[in-house]
Amino acid sequence: MEHQSLLRETYIEINLDRIEHNIRAIRSMCGPGTTIGAVVKADAYGHGAVALAPVLMENGADLLCVATLSEGIELKQHFPNYPVLLMGLTRSEYFDDVLQYHLIQTIDTFEQAAALSQSAAKHRQTAHIHIKIDTGFHRLGFLVNEESINRIEAIAHLPHILIDGIFTHLVLLDDTTNERQFQLFLSVREALEKRKIHIPCWHIADSIAGVDYPQYRMDGIRAGAILYGLKGFHKRELDILQAISMKSRINHISPVRAGEGVSYDFTWRAEKDTRIATLPFGYADGYPRNLRGKGWVSIHGKRAPIVGVICMDQCMVDLSEVPKAQVGDEVIIYGDGTGNTMSIQEAALLAETNKNDIVSRLTRRPPRVYMKNGEIVKVRHGFLPA
Numbered sequence: 001m002e003h004q005s006l007l008r009e010t011y012i013e014i015n016l017d018r019i020e021h022n023i024r025a026i027r028s029m030c031g032p033g034t035t036i037g038a039v040v041k042a043d044a045y046g047h048g049a050v051a052l053a054p055v056l057m058e059n060g061a062d063l064l065c066v067a068t069l070s071e072g073i074e075l076k077q078h079f080p081n082y083p084v085l086l087m088g089l090t091r092s093e094y095f096d097d098v099l100q101y102h103l104i105q106t107i108d109t110f111e112q113a114a115a116l117s118q119s120a121a122k123h124r125q126t127a128h129i130h131i132k133i134d135t136g137f138h139r140l141g142f143l144v145n146e147e148s149i150n151r152i153e154a155i156a157h158l159p160h161i162l163i164d165g166i167f168t169h170l171v172l173l174d175d176t177t178n179e180r181q182f183q184l185f186l187s188v189r190e191a192l193e194k195r196k197i198h199i200p201c202w203h204i205a206d207s208i209a210g211v212d213y214p215q216y217r218m219d220g221i222r223a224g225a226i227l228y229g230l231k232g233f234h235k236r237e238l239d240i241l242q243a244i245s246m247k248s249r250i251n252h253i254s255p256v257r258a259g260e261g262v263s264y265d266f267t268w269r270a271e272k273d274t275r276i277a278t279l280p281f282g283y284a285d286g287y288p289r290n291l292r293g294k295g296w297v298s299i300h301g302k303r304a305p306i307v308g309v310i311c312m313d314q315c316m317v318d319l320s321e322v323p324k325a326q327v328g329d330e331v332i333i334y335g336d337g338t339g340n341t342m343s344i345q346e347a348a349l350l351a352e353t354n355k356n357d358i359v360s361r362l363t364r365r366p367p368r369v370y371m372k373n374g375e376i377v378k379v380r381h382g383f384l385p386a
């Protein structure tokens with residue numbers, strides 16, 4: 001049963017036209033020959049992977065990339081024909097699920113590959129994999145040495161395995177480190193090609209590298225943040241638009257007299273008589289609790305600063321700049337920066353984290369409202385059956 005009504009004042013709005021705009025911009029930046037892996041892990045960075053997948057795949061993406069097996073299964077249950085790469089490792093006890101859902105598995109040891117080959121034989125399938133190389137990040141991957149080349153060669157000769165791609169991940173410290181990683185990765189390609197092992201898709205670039213270093217696009221890029229219009233690049237330009245916003249309404253207004261405090265521990269006290277609005281969202285919706293004393297919302301196009309401790313489900317704002325505000329009025333929690341709204345970029349700065357963290361921490365409690373051509377096309381409730 002689909003509930004089209006929100007059931008709540010606080011919600012997250014996703015502009016699907018902007019997602020379409022962004023993936024098209026990425027496609028035109030890369031040109032037709034580059035594989036675009038759309039990174040939709042963490043529920044598409046809080047935007048909703050199932051709602052976004054068709055928009056991405058119909059407008060330029062070739063492949064969906066997620067981190068975990070359950071994320072991959074969710075996508076495959078909705079879209080059995082979209083190729084999905086699991087960028088994280090999966091323990092061999094779950095290989096039956098990997099094969100049942102035809103997921104592409106990242107592999108970084110010979111033993112995993114051999115176990116996957118055995119499971120694939122049992123399923124009468126060929127398992128598709130990407131090999132992960134560690135060029136210095138030291139998270140996952142084969143180290144770059146002779147022994148690893150031997151092992152990758154052995155994987156290539158396993159009977160029920162097909163190596164679709166091979167990748168590594170950049171540290172993004174500086175140009176020198178990036179280039180050292182890139183050259184190491186190229187040395188792996190050279191060594192494998194000497195042994196007549198040709199892997200079709202070599203990829204190193206994430207969003208930032210994909211924009212800032214065109215030479216690192218190789219056969220493909222793994223684009224996450226830029227799909228959602230979140231800009232972390234700084235050398236070159238890409239015309240993308242933030243697709244997410246978060247909204248609510250004023251729930252209650254309290255007249256607070258000079259000297260009185262607000263919220264737990266009275267960390268804030270009114271210097272003068274102040275109208276305080278209570279808003280029905282809190283840190284359990286994914287709003288950073290450390291924005292206390294720094295964050296604000298936009299009401300009537302004006303800033304209303306958050307005062308006092310942010311609670312789990314509610315927070316309070318000072319209405320001094322918005323004297324006409326009333327219960328029921330719209331509140332913009334995150335916007336695109338226009339109309340005194342706080343952008344994701346600004347929230348990240350104030351919360352001392354990055355943009356991906358601000359959006360991927362949004363929980364399933366606020367419903368996702370999907371807009372196309374200015375109209376609601378879908379509402380997703382995190383707690384109700386789809």
Ligand SMILES: *Cc1c(COP(=O)(O)O)cnc(C)c1O
Nearest residue numbers: 039087169206207222223224225
């Ligand atoms: C998350 C992730 C990406 C995407 O990162 P963005 O910076 O959001 O583009 C790319 N590659 C790997 C391996 C990842 O884990």
